Amino acid sequence: MLDIGKLVKWLSGTSAKKEEVATTAAERRRFQRLQLEDCEVSFFGGGPFPVSNLSYGGFRVDFAGWPGLAAVEKGVVYDCQLRMQGVQLTCRVVVKNLFDTLVGCAFADMTPAQSAVVSDFIKPRIIGCSLREINAAKLKNDSPELKMRWFQGENGAQVFLWQTVDGESIKQEFYFFDYCMTWDKAGEGLRTGKVKAEGRSNFGRISPDSVVFFRIPPYRALKLGRTVLECSTLPEEARENILQEIANEEKRLFHRYIVKDGVVAFVVDNPAGQRLTVLNISMKGVALYNSPESPVSSERSLSGTLFVGDHSLRAIFKPAYTHANILGGRLMIEDAAGQQSFEQFLAPRLLAQYLEEVPSPTERPPYAPPSARCYLYTGLHNTHVLSLVETGGSLYSGRIAFMDRALKWHGKSLTEYRCPEGLIFPGDWELESAIVSPIAVIDEMTVQISREMIENAEQIASEVKTAWLAALVVEY
Numbered sequence: 001m002l003d004i005g006k007l008v009k010w011l012s013g014t015s016a017k018k019e020e021v022a023t024t025a026a027e028r029r030r031f032q033r034l035q036l037e038d039c040e041v042s043f044f045g046g047g048p049f050p051v052s053n054l055s056y057g058g059f060r061v062d063f064a065g066w067p068g069l070a071a072v073e074k075g076v077v078y079d080c081q082l083r084m085q086g087v088q089l090t091c092r093v094v095v096k097n098l099f100d101t102l103v104g105c106a107f108a109d110m111t112p113a114q115s116a117v118v119s120d121f122i123k124p125r126i127i128g129c130s131l132r133e134i135n136a137a138k139l140k141n142d143s144p145e146l147k148m149r150w151f152q153g154e155n156g157a158q159v160f161l162w163q164t165v166d167g168e169s170i171k172q173e174f175y176f177f178d179y180c181m182t183w184d185k186a187g188e189g190l191r192t193g194k195v196k197a198e199g200r201s202n203f204g205r206i207s208p209d210s211v212v213f214f215r216i217p218p219y220r221a222l223k224l225g226r227t228v229l230e231c232s233t234l235p236e237e238a239r240e241n242i243l244q245e246i247a248n249e250e251k252r253l254f255h256r257y258i259v260k261d262g263v264v265a266f267v268v269d270n271p272a273g274q275r276l277t278v279l280n281i282s283m284k285g286v287a288l289y290n291s292p293e294s295p296v297s298s299e300r301s302l303s304g305t306l307f308v309g310d311h312s313l314r315a316i317f318k319p320a321y322t323h324a325n326i327l328g329g330r331l332m333i334e335d336a337a338g339q340q341s342f343e344q345f346l347a348p349r350l351l352a353q354y355l356e357e358v359p360s361p362t363e364r365p366p367y368a369p370p371s372a373r374c375y376l377y378t379g380l381h382n383t384h385v386l387s388l389v390e391t392g393g394s395l396y397s398g399r400i401a402f403m404d405r406a407l408k409w410h411g412k413s414l415t416e417y418r419c420p421e422g423l424i425f426p427g428d429w430e431l432e433s434a435i436v437s438p439i440a441v442i443d444e445m446t447v448q449i450s451r452e453m454i455e456n457a458e459q460i461a462s463e464v465k466t467a468w469l470a471a472l473v474v475e476y
Contacts, residue, residue: 044078308341
């Protein structure tokens with residue numbers, strides 16, 4: 001049975017150790033290489049061994065102190081397990097160079113999915129390392145009273161920074177991949193958007209009309225943006241404000257559910273029956289709309305009933321702040337059974353809220369109908385929904401994954417898998433037997449969480465939603 005408490009803790013996330021990444025400007029190899037910490041590989045019957053650098057083409061490993069080094073042969077292909085700071089990949093490599101205890105390995109026979117895993121890990125780090133300040137004189141400065149600085153990197157990555165004559169940072173624009181982040185000290189803080197296809201450029205600023213800003217920043221955008229900035233050598237004034245804002249958004253991201261259509265409400269006991277609409281809610285906090293026509297006091301705690309889904313839960317609200325007509329504070333469910341019902345309501349909605357469509361895999365399952373359409377949505381941590389929908393609207397093949405579990409639909413039936421490492425790659429149709437194991441009896445709670453996640457995901461295409469909801473009600 002799925003432990004909802006464990007799922008809640010997984011949702012709240014933990015900060016990974018900040019990686020140390022370095023490249024050199026004088027690098028002239030075919031593939032630029034990253035100097036990484038916490039990257040290791042296991043093969044030749046031993047390990048893990050430290051990987052001293054990594055590129056799109058391969059890596060260098062140090063076998064210092066390993067007695068089996070003498071058996072390693074140049075030109076021979078080996079199977080290995082590569083772990084890149086939490087991302088584990090089973091792959092094949094061929095030994096290219098031997099120098100003392102250092103062995104240079106090139107990736108061999110990589111599938112498109114394996115190549116995508118390596119690329120997704122390396123690309124934002126390479127981009128971060130490539131950012132350098134260049135002359136901004138050729139660009140129009142919309143704020144002539146401020147000094148504008150321009151930093152440019154690979155793949156169209158750019159940072160624009162406006163400062164006072166005293167060096168104080170006032171506002172900033174950050175472009176990376178297809179995303180745009182803006183920060184304004186006197187404005188709305190951090191805003192995250194996606195650049196429209198027709199507005200994309202590798203040079204200069206992008207018109208605000210070419211950016212669609214998100215109401216809730218996607219997890220993928222925050223994660224990629226943080227990686228690019230953390231791996232850069234930008235001066236502190238050009239990265240720390242946005243990094244701090246990203247960190248703040250990530251903290252909210254794992255907890256806050258934005259409520260729509262007034263479907264969640266808090267009805268207070270005194271004054272009796274007054275209904276306060278919930279604007280957003282988390283495991284421990286809530287923001288309420290406090291109507292100016294009949295406001296409730298923000299000076300004392302309020303006891304009442306929280307209505308979520310089909311549940312009415314006794315709760316206590318302790319006000320902490322007011323802003324305009326918003327009353328925010330701490331929410332405490334009064335009993336353990338109510339807390340579990342609340343968590344079961346909130347967890348799938350948090351998973352659904354941050355799903356974002358990303359390019360689908362280039363590979364398709366064997367014998368897949370040629371007219372079937374592929375979709376891929378990714379979300380918090382390793383959460384993803386991979387789908388291949390037939391022309392008639394039925395689900396041919398697909399997978400829903402979150403935390404340490406995955407539901408796979410294929411051959412008109414569901415199978416559940418466990419993945420202790422939680423490292424199922426979204427773009428790979430086949431679940432690797434080395435990292436997952438099937439479950440004999442499907443956990444009903446896994447299906448329930450998946451169904452509610454799909455039902456509440458606004459970003460998922462209607463045909464994908466319909467296909468999955470049909471699949472999740474079959475006998476299993």
